[in-house]
Amino acid sequence: MMLNMSIMVMMTLILISLLMFMLTIYMKMKFNYNKSSPFECGFDPFNKARIPFSLNFYLIAIIFLIFDIEMSIILPMILNFKISNMMYFNSMFLTFFMFMIITIFYEWKFGSLNWKI
Known part of the structure; x- marks a missing residue:
């Protein structure tokens, strides 16, 4: 066999x-x-x-991908809202959103979001 x-x-x-x-x-x-x-x-x-494609297009695509992954992290946090401690949930949620806001301002400051022709 x-x-x-x-x-x-x-x-x-x-x-x-x-x-x-x-x-x-x-x-x-x-x-x-x-x-x-x-x-x-x-x-x-x-x-x-x-x-050759535009490097700016590539950078904006990478930024979109990073923020898209962050949104996939937020959705399970919302589903666990009922079973988690309210204080813990608020601190994690605010920390996560502050990280996202600081990141977008950092990218804005260094010109990653400017479309250069």
């Missing part, structure tokens, strides 16, 4: 390797510059196809 299973696995790996090798050979023989260019209409592109 185990021998049959190992033979099947080996045959499968050999078949996959053979198919990948044949595909690699076929793709090298079938290479066409016009088909691999960004436009297939016959015109050469005027500029590079991979234009």
Whole structure:
């Protein structure tokens, strides 16, 4: 039983390797510059196809991701409101919101939120 299973696995790996090798050979023989260019209409592109994206967009996306994760932390706090101590809940909630407000002012002060053209 185990021998049959190992033979099947080996045959499968050999078949996959053979198919990948044949595909690699076929793709090298079938290479066409016009088909691999960004436009297939016959015109050469005027500029590079991979234009670098704006770093400011990336920074704002990271800031959004951080605040989105913080919102996912706030939601369970609201659900635990009934079973927790009121003083403990208020202190944790205020601490968390103060951290968020200080963070947004810090990013604003150093210009992370300014969209520069």
